[in-house]
Amino acid sequence: MSHTMELADLGGLLRQVAAQDRHAFKSLYSATSAKLFGIILRILKDRDLASDALQETYIKVWQNAGTYDAGQSRPVTWLVAVARNTAIDALRRRAPxxxxxxxxxxxxxxxxxxxxxxxxxxxxxxxxxxxxxxxxxxxxxxxxxxxxxxxxxxxxxxxxxxxxxxxxxxxxxxxxxxxxxxxx
CATH class of the missing domain: 1.10.10.10 (Winged helix-like DNA-binding domain superfamily/Winged helix DNA-binding domain)
Known part of the structure; x- marks a missing residue:
């Protein structure tokens, strides 16, 4: 993901996703899923669990994109936080x-x-x-x-x-x- 893509488009894509724009959601997924998967995989250390957590992450993004506040963080920072929290939740659900x-x-x-x-x-x-x-x-x-x-x-x-x-x-x-x- 290029820096230009992040600054110019991710914020706009998140606003469109908040308005339930499926095309924007697909574009957001294409632009960010590899990065978020890598973060989730690092936490969970299991590809199947990481795939499930990535899917759960994007469900949360779809449902909560309207809560993103550009004044609080960059779009990628918000997305990473959603992914990390989802992975940590999955980690907590795992057997000790x-x-x-x-x-x-x-x-x-x-x-x-x-x-x-x-x-x-x-x-x-x-x-x-x-x-x-x-x-x-x-x-x-x-x-x-x-x-x-x-x-x-x-x-x-x-x-x-x-x-x-x-x-x-x-x-x-x-x-x-x-x-x-x-x-x-």
């Missing part, structure tokens, strides 16, 4: 066990972003330390530090206030650090 990330790269990112690779013994220690955290705390730590979720996004995903998520993250990292220092 499917939210846990167990790949080695994610574990290394949590351990120390300055170290490019963890020693296999440290990786095993980190796995054990992560298991010591309760499920919600572990998911929040992994999603925050591996996938870049903000505290606000984690709050939405867990249905908890942002302050609670902040506390979970702080305590979770303290517990991980203490566990790693004692070598499990």
């Amino acid at each position: 066990s499917r939210l846990v990330v167990e790949d080695e790269d994610a574990l290394e990112q949590i351990a120390d972003p300055l170290v490019s690779r963890l020693d296999p013994a440290d990786r095993q220690t980190l796995r054990g330390c992560l298991k010591e955290l309760d499920d919600v705390q572990r998911r929040c730590v992994i999603l925050a530090y591996c996938d870049g979720y903000s505290r606000a996004e984690l709050g939405q995903a867990t249905g908890r206030p942002e302050a609670t998520v902040k506390t979970w993250l702080r305590r979770g990292l303290q517990r991980l650090k203490a566990c790693m220092e004692r070598g499990l």
